[in-house]
Amino acid sequence: MKPFTQLNGLVCPLDRANVDTDAIIPKQFLKSIKRSGFGPNLFDEWRYLDHGEPGMDNSKRQINPEFVLNFPRYAGAQVLLARDNFGCGSSREHAPWAIEDYGFRAVIAPSFADIFFNNCFKNGLLPIVLSTEVVDQLFSEAEATEGYQLAIDLEQQTVTTPAGQSFSFDITAHRKHCLLNGLDxxxxxxxxxxxxxxxxxxxxxxxxxxxx
Amino acid sequence: MSAQSLYDKLWQSHVVREEADGTCLLYIDRHLVHEVTSPQAFEGLRLANRKPWRNHSIVATADHNTPTDHWDQGIQDPISRQQVETLDANIRAFGALAYFPFKDERQGIVHVVGPENGATLPGMTVVCGDSHTSTHGAFAALAHGIGTSEVEHVMATQTLVAKKSRSMLIRVDGQLGQGVTAKDVALAIIGKIGTAGGTGYAVEFGGSAIRGLSVEGRMTLCNMAIEGGARAGMVAVDDKTIAYLKDRPFSPKGEQWDAAVEYWKTLVSDEGAQFDSVVVLKAEEIEPQVTWGTSPEQVLAVNGRVPDPAAEADPVKKGSYERALQYMGLTANTPLTDIPVDKVFIGSCTNSRIEDLRAAAGIAKGKQKAANVKLVLVVPGSGLVKRQAEAEGLDKIFIAAGFEWREPGCSMCLAMNADRLEPGERCASTSNRNFEGRQGQGGRTHLVSPEMAAAAAIAGHFVDVRTFA
The missing domain is CATH 1.20.5 (Single alpha-helices involved in coiled-coils or other helix-helix interfaces)
Structure with missing residues (x-):
């Protein structure tokens, strides 16, 4: 597992509550027997206008220009900003695999579904719970400012805005230790x-x- | 010792060690395995040159990818076939207590197969790479879904790294009305607490209405605990639990049975046990439920109307209502009973057991599916359920009504096989998730009980099963 220490990453705001793991990675991609290569199909049904199947050349598919992940300003985003109950539904670890494979290293939301939350830690992906008020603020700032980045420091357990405002988050000592050191x-x-x-x-x- | 809840007892009896921050190593008794979430775990064992700690904890079956018709032709989709064959090969290589492969007479949905074989027993910890593992809590087991990394962890170490959840008691007092089922109770609870209401909790279902449910009804209820956000749902042991388990293939026998029963009877919450949260519902107030949106919490009694987003004050909720109505192709204030259906699905780990099929057949008997309904799929939960249904002549009732009688599997609950909705098609479904695209891209799912699904198939639209004749 890739260790997670610090990150200064571009933020992509996904303004929907109850994003389920079926939406994160649709079932047809679960037929793979590998644990990599899911990134191009992350949010497949929202991201593309045509129907996706495993083995397709995704570069030739029709992009949905209205889906936030496809906005040019969010290309290369490493922090996914989300709403309540992110990752609900199916236990498929393919969901964090897809998010991580796409290039995200952290997900920030007011709340996460339990199984998804747990699965993230096994894959070097840091899920961060911040209060609804703070997440609202981050959404406003990320949407208003092109190139908006957040600095995440796992050792200090902080998320810091470009203006220098810092928010702390909780994580168990065990998970922190494993993530900081990329432990098996x-x-x-x-x-x-x-x-x-x-x-x-x-x-x-x-x-x-x-x-x- | 102070009064303990059922969850306290189950948790405490499985803690191998506990760290200062409360992180525990929890011993796992039963590991259920299916083809979708296991290949990467077996691969991980291979790469690290590890063996399963106790392969006799494993019970495996192929269910998600298997077709429900033309079994003589095998699995047509080559990627699905590869996944099922990978499970075959992995079980051959690593071993298991039992494996029910594609076409085996005891093959079926993993959450149906486990209990009917007595592979799920009270007092066990049960895990599976599948969120509906909560089903097994109906037997006073601590059962929950895990990810594939954890599947590998359990295989390699027989333990899980976990922290104790908070506890919630959901008590349903009174007696359910005629035509109101465990599925309606589950949906009504989710409507009340929301899909995140149980997040961070292990839920015990109690109260006279729960004691009144059959063991299969309790499985339906615990199955949907995860749709309320709770990884684990559970019901205390009673005489029904014990009667259900008697003489199942992997149930204890002889003296061990007696010893087991004596222990199992302690698997109840003590008088005065404390819960972090208590939710109470009155059974008499629960009506047959129909979901109208794209989340299981978007649910109403059958006589309700599609909600109007304009009436919602909370902007996030309002946005999600608008989005849901648009996706579902519904107009605010439409009576639910005016909504026509294109397809009906009776099956899934929620509602594919023999009692579910009997209930659906009871509605369909002597009737015909409506002309506007293109397809009614009846998919038994396992080969044994199928055989029992056929012995009772239920298959003939379904076929005479114009329904299709299929082979067991997960089928159109998640549409990994060929059974799926086409874009825009509307389905009355006995499954557990009405998420966008769940039953096929662009498909529109309404969750209901088996009785309500069968009645919708006959009427061509949703109807109140209590007044349907």
Missing amino acids: EIGLTLAHAEEIRVFEEKRKAQQPWLFV
């Missing part, structure tokens, strides 16, 4: 393999029917 969580857990084994033996003795 499985490797970390297996350091406790003996504890898991002891727990398992005890459980087996108590509830043998779980171990057929």
